Amino acid sequence: MWSRRVQRTLALLAALAAAFLLTCADTALAPEDQAAARLVARLRLTDLCLFTEARYTRHPSQADLHSPFQDHPLALEHFPSGSLLTPPIPHARLADPAASAD
């Protein structure tokens, strides 16, 4: 015979395990959100609208390496979301390996 204490604890763990399984089911059954993808295709968009304060944070994929330092060569970039975004990654050097990364 299970003691009441054990029964309560096992019931709690079973409830938590069921909640965990429910999260798995929720993930599996979640419908893909098509609205944003359709708009991207329709308007030919390139970036997520997460940070709108500077052009290199609004469109990181379109920014060049110099854009965070736009005022003068030694300028510190001054938008806080710059610290949350990685610097623009150098794009592939397609034709001339000696050319600058951007």
Place this chain on the structure above:
Amino acid sequence: MPAWLTRQQALIDFTLASLARRKLKNLGLLLVYTLIVFLLASVMLFGHALRREAAAVLKDSPEVIIQRMVAGRHDLIPPGYLDRLGHIRGVQSQQGRLWGYYYDPVVKANYTVMVPGPDAASPVATGRVVVGAAMARARGLAPGNLISLRAYSGRLFSFTVADVLDHDSELVSADLVLMTEADFRAFFEITAGHYTDIVLSVANPQEVRNVAAKISAALPDSRPILRDEVLRTYESVFNWREGIVLVLLAGALLAFAIFAWEKASGLSAEEKREIGILKAIGWETGDVLKMKFWEGALVSLTAFLLGYVAAYLHVFHFASALFEPVLKGWAVLYPRFELTPAVDGLQVATLFFFTVFPYTVATTVPIWRAAITDPDAAMRG
């Protein structure tokens, strides 16, 4: 009931009674433990879901974008470039894009002003604009309202809001202002034939890199950006962000590790006496170890499940409310979006391993040391 099961049930019962004797201390531990799992799981789930969302949303973004660089900066595409691109073998179609930024001093926000492509399903009419949902919120706009914007030339332009873009697409459209090509050229004073950049589609997807290389050779001041690179940018953006949050959390993690280690490995005199008594009344070393194993397993499993489920609800059903202030930065316009639930099984398994396993081991090892000593010595401390 099999003897083994009865034995485990008795051990769990005893363990629970033992935990209940130090209720406050153990509840405190469970709370801190759950909080740590919650924070780690939230960062992990949020990062993964954003990466998935970016990849899913941007999979149909333009195949190749051609920018023109002047003195290291992005410049307008002059007339003639579109035709020259059309002559490059492999290019299926080429269209100029018109877009730019507008700073609105009324709400101190930047908008992305854009002309929808010629094949857009619902083009806007002259004198009318379609605006993003966050911009409509910031300016208090609804369809039919008038909005006046002062152009960089100083002229005042008035537009009628024809529509507000769907809330479901806010992640990509929060700050958009869509207008006709004629309005755009008049507003920014861009003469006909000039474009912000060019979008290309390539006949054979395998040839995208070769076509881009040909374009770089034909137009040396151009900079092709491939869709792959856009997706790669977003992959690295969110890796970086997840890494930064984890670094910030590292202090809290270390504090928890010390706390858990101290709690789990440093046996109090009371616990040592308890083990001594158990041994003296006939418990075997194996039983003591199993009892402590159950203690570690119950605490860590409960903390893991509670923390993970809370993190899942936080990220996918409460719009990551705790992260919002960090992500918002200085932005006046911030999209309200709900991420599509996406979980990486390997990440969850890693989180489980690194939260449940160390604590269970840290609980068991010192007990094993105490349990193999003489009961009399253990009772005397």
